[in-house]
Amino acid sequence: MPVKFPGFRSRREAVPDKLWTRCPSCSEQLFNKALEKTLHVCPSCGHHFRLSSALRLGLLLDPGSFEERDPGLAAQDMLGFVDQKTYPDRLAAAQLATGMRDAAVWGFGRIEEQRVAILVMDFGFMGGSMGAVVGEKVARAAEGALASRVPLIIVSASGGARMQEGTIALMQLAKTMAALERLRAAHVPYVSVMSDPTTGGVFASFAAMGDVNLAEPNALIGFAGARVGAGTIGQELPPGFQRAEFLLRHGFVDRIVARVDLRRELALLLRYLVPGQPEPARG
């Protein structure tokens, strides 16, 4: 889907460096231009490729309706963390690769004319990991939704808390939950969309707490990885464990929505959750 946002021209999208992508699910060679038309869903097997934040916003929002908030929030290396690279080096590389400051973007926009506060995560930025910036943006998105009394939509894509920020990353679980609790107490709706993958501290906090929890088909959703889970309980895990369909059967997900239907389904949900919303233009 060729969508352009000012300020969101990442190198990934601006310079297509190859023409073909191999589907990791069915191994079909897919022409990238064709993949754009199918919203980055494999036409052969339905595999949903991960989306950048800019493509996700373009897919969901009315064209030109997005007003970003807090674009300048940037991470601090509070622990002086070094693994094979320093944390500032990892941040700089991720910023260069994605054109983003950190792994989430939030602002206000419209879905079929209905105003929403929306936050989208980007797995391409350090695995969509949640540090202080992502946590702060989630909290501010919830506070913005509350102040404007418009529904909140969060599209998650994350490997979990950002290890380079240690306990400060873990604090974001409590902070985001406190902000969502204020939203819930004020009866402002929150719809969570879990895309592939939604795991670790993001699943253990705001992603699982929507008034309605949606998921994309076959998205990996869970807390600890399958190997850790199997090791902990000393048993083999059932087939499809931690996939969206498994979570739907066990009540953690309310509905699985194919990407092609997501915008329409969100618009319907918003109309249902917020009476008096504008009807879609007919034509």
Ligand SMILES: [Zn+2]
């Ligand atoms: Zn495929």
